[in-house]
Amino acid sequence: MAGASEIQHDAGDVGDEPVSVKTWVVLNDAQIPFHDRRALDNICGFVDDLKPYGTIWNGDIVDCYEISDFEKNPLSEASLSQEVAIARKYMARFQHLKKKVWLGGNHEDRWRRYIWKNARVLTQLRGHDFQSVFGLRDYGFEWKDYGELYSLGKLHFTHGSYITNAAKRTLAKYGESVMVGHTHKLVAHYNRNLKGIHAGYENGCLCLLTPEYDSFPDWHVGFSVVHVDERSGFYNVQQIPILDGGVFYYGNTKIGGR
Helix, strand or coil, X not given: CCCHHHHHHHCCEECCEECXXXXXXXXXXXXXXXXXXXXXXXXXXXXXXXXXXXXXXXXXXXXXXXXXXXXXXXXXXXXXXXXXXXHHHHHHHCCCCCEEEEECCCCCHHHHHHHHHCHXXXXXXXXXXXXXXXXXXXHCEEEECCCCCXXXXXXXXXXXXXXXXXXXXXXXXXXXXXXXXXXXXXXXXXXXXXXXXXXXXXXXXXXXXXXXXXXXCCCCEEXXXXXXXXXXXXXXXXXXXXXXXXXXXXXXXXXXXX
């Protein structure tokens, strides 16, 4: 893939001098089993070519539909066992990366809420936390609970909780650059203060745009490639919108489609 070799050097050494810039791929809101399969499959092929250092899965990767508190379609075939199987398939596709982090979102947190609500009758599930059932350790993924932060240099990640103006509001909340999911939108909001320029990012989604509860949601399918200089902490975010059919462009390269 054109451009992949240059980025690959970022994650390794050039001659005897270590290069401090590492490349990461950031995904969120796939809401498996309601994921955009073509988009995710094309991203997996892209990652194989790009060879980034690591990946951050920033929440709502799975839906936990079966244990949701919301009204559910009784005809839906979505099940936790299906979500586990599909999530494991995609974790395996990222297994070769050096660093893998999964931050819980509000959908993953449905697991904890369900267990707590039914604790008296679910004592047999003790020890069956989300990470264990989905097999994160089997695939080398580090886990962070919903609401926690993970940082790459001067850029922080958390799934987020705001629905409107999330990039601006989360940036104001933390006072430093931050990327969230949750809104299913691609947004970048910049702010300058005495400490420099900071940004808040909303990182789109990777789910189908046909939810049960909205006939035409204003959602944006996409993800980000993030380059981070580990010496200075400075970073660069490339937000990548995904078009119909799971097609997207990276530099002068088209990924997916014919």
